[in-house]
Amino acid sequence: xxxxxxxxxxxxxxxxxxxxxxxxxxxxxxxxxxxxxxxxxxxxxxxxxxxxxxxxxxxxxxxxxxxxxxxxxxxxxxxxxxxxxxxxxxxxxxxxxxxxxxxxxxxxxxx
Amino acid sequence: xxxxxxxxxxxxxxxxxxxxxxxxxxxxxxxxxxxxxxxxxxxxxxxxxxxxxxxxxxxxxxxxxxxxxxxxxxxxxxxxxxxxxxxxxxxxxxxxxxxxxxxxxxxxxxxxxxx
Numbered sequence: 001x002x003x004x005x006x007x008x009x010x011x012x013x014x015x016x017x018x019x020x021x022x023x024x025x026x027x028x029x030x031x032x033x034x035x036x037x038x039x040x041x042x043x044x045x046x047x048x049x050x051x052x053x054x055x056x057x058x059x060x061x062x063x064x065x066x067x068x069x070x071x072x073x074x075x076x077x078x079x080x081x082x083x084x085x086x087x088x089x090x091x092x093x094x095x096x097x098x099x100x101x102x103x104x105x106x107x108x109x110x111x
Numbered sequence: 112x113x114x115x116x117x118x119x120x121x122x123x124x125x126x127x128x129x130x131x132x133x134x135x136x137x138x139x140x141x142x143x144x145x146x147x148x149x150x151x152x153x154x155x156x157x158x159x160x161x162x163x164x165x166x167x168x169x170x171x172x173x174x175x176x177x178x179x180x181x182x183x184x185x186x187x188x189x190x191x192x193x194x195x196x197x198x199x200x201x202x203x204x205x206x207x208x209x210x211x212x213x214x215x216x217x218x219x220x221x222x223x224x225x226x
């Protein structure tokens with residue numbers, strides 16, 4: 001059974017700082033997604049990573065995928081308060097695109 | 112505004128009640144999903160419909176009964192629920208098939224409380 005672990009589970013960081021969230025998964029997957037969830041809200045798709053070595057960037061967030069290491073990273077550059085949320089990674093696969101969500105990382109950016 | 116619409120937004124029901132959650136999308140997606148999310152936990156997959164047929168049931172108790180009457184609509188019928196079933200229920204949709212690796216689009220969810 002696919003297991004997905006993220007670390008850290010909780011991240012408190014100051015505005016302007018950089019940090020990386022790690023997502024490790026236990027079995028082969030040909031795609032990986034990153035989602036953001038604000039408190040009490042739904043999930044918003046951030047990135048879709050479809051191949052080994054894929055790198056995607058949007059604003060202060062950059063995601064990468066190493067399928068051989070079964071590792072994805074979400075790098076935050078010069079954090080701002082608006083980035084405070086919970087971030088989930090989710091490897092997917094199969095014709096139904098079944099997702100298994102990681103444990104989640106709660107990010108709190110302090111002014 | 113999300114492109115996947117869920118109703119109701121909130122639902123409080125007793126353990127003997129029967130109710131239904133509704134999910135609708137008009138993006139032409141032919142895969143639809145139900146997830147359950149407890150507080151401070153990740154979403155857990157419950158059911159997957161592909162081309163209106165149930166393709167995955169993640170060993171969900173029979174008190175949850177999904178239905179996909181057409182390609183735009185997904186229901187979740189609830190009966191004799193337990194207090195531990197209180198959670199946020201999320202619906203999502205996407206394009207199925209190996210060639211379609213687009214992300215799932217999520218609705219805003221129904222927050223369910225069982226008394």
